[in-house]
Amino acid sequence: MDIQTLIDPYDTLLLDLDGVVYLGRNAVPKAPEALRRAAERGVRLAYVTNNASRTPGAIAQHLSALGAPATPDDVVTSAQAAARLVAERVGPGARVLVVGGMGVRTALRAHGLRPVSTALDAPVAVVQGIAPDLSYALLSEGVLAVRQGALFVAANADATMPTGRGELPGNGAMIRVIATATGVEPIVAGKPEPPLHRESMLRTGSRRPLVVGDRLDTDIEGAANAGVDSLLVLTGVATPLDLLTAAPRHRPTYIAGDLSALHFPYPEVRRGEGGWWTCEGWNARWDGDHLVLDGRGEPLDGLRVACAVTWEAVGEGCADEDAVKAALGSSFSPRT
Incomplete structure (x- = not known):
């Protein structure tokens, strides 16, 4: 087999x-x-x-x-999800102000909606998505339209986005401009x-x-x-x-x-004796208020068994950073 x-x-x-x-x-x-x-x-x-x-x-x-x-x-x-969300709430051909780029415009057109760029067109909705050339002027149009009663939809609420240069501001950071200026929180279409x-x-x-x-x-x-x-x-x-x-x-x-x-087969994390859990060459247990991790081999297997033990120990809560940092630092680098 x-x-x-x-x-x-x-x-x-x-x-x-x-x-x-x-x-x-x-x-x-x-x-x-x-x-x-x-x-x-x-x-x-x-x-x-x-x-x-x-x-x-x-x-x-x-x-x-x-x-x-x-x-x-x-x-x-997320632009497609936002466009469907708007289309299900308004009629065909409705004007939608785009505070974003071509991805949002294309998705709206695919649902029979009409993208516009100014609040003077009386849009029934505002859809905001990240764009490298997002301007103060366009954000201002979004503010005016939302204040006039337009539905406010955000493609996503990611605070940052990873790039080859590091993490840059994401749409979640940019939607705060309109939300803060209008007091209206957007409906978010993207993950989660x-x-x-x-x-x-x-x-x-x-x-x-x-x-x-x-x-x-x-x-x-x-x-x-x-x-x-x-x-x-x-x-x-x-x-x-x-x-x-x-x-x-x-x-x-x-x-x-x-x-x-x-x-590849996913390594099995098993419950052992004396409160220890094992995964390949690693052993872990929760000792009072901190994580104990011991072993050698593939660091990811150590992380897998450490997570299983920690998540069981804290249940519906979250582990304190200090309770797990020592075990992490002694076993493998911060990013495996």
Whole structure:
């Protein structure tokens, strides 16, 4: 009998992009090869991104250039989720003010809506998504339209976005301008809120999806909200310390260094004797108010067993950083 790999139980990968498949213009190491192998096995790939700045066609072209199999139909964006959300609430041809880029405009047109750029057009809704050339003038138009009663929708609420130069301000930081100036909080379409997951399921028809991401507060929480399994890869935002101190809604089903883990058996974490848990060459237990971790071998196996012990010990709470830092620092580097 063949040994089951991590990917075997799933028919679709719902993949985040920034920090999972690429960082800026460059591919995350091993990601394109892992995705090609998954596609060859018949697993559907859906690239699900909170970034609303680019069109599905532009994203697919970028992915293809990096060696990852992708067509525009494989890309699901928060702009598409936001456009569907607006279209279900207003009539065809309705004017929608776009505080963002071409990704939002294209998604709105696909739903029969009319993108506009000024509050003078009396838009019934404002959709905000990140764009590199987002200006004060356009933010001001958004403020005026929301004050006139327009529905306020945010493509996502990510405070930051990872790039090859580091983390930059995300749409979550930018929506605070309109929200602060108007006192109106937006409806959020992107992860971890349900609209983007709904959009992904409608487009893929998946029955057994696996959500893959690098952020606990969007990708992993979104999977938890949808009741599906998740894989956290340590190639983007989240760190081992983030995992050990995670709240229940931020705890992934699986932890891996990168996407290549999809094609290997996932190491079993087992409960042992005397309060010890084991994973491959690692042992861990919770001793009073702190984590004890001992072993050698693949550092990720140490992180996996450390998370299992810590999450059981704190239950619905969150572990204190000081309670786990010593064990982390003595065993492996902050980013595995």
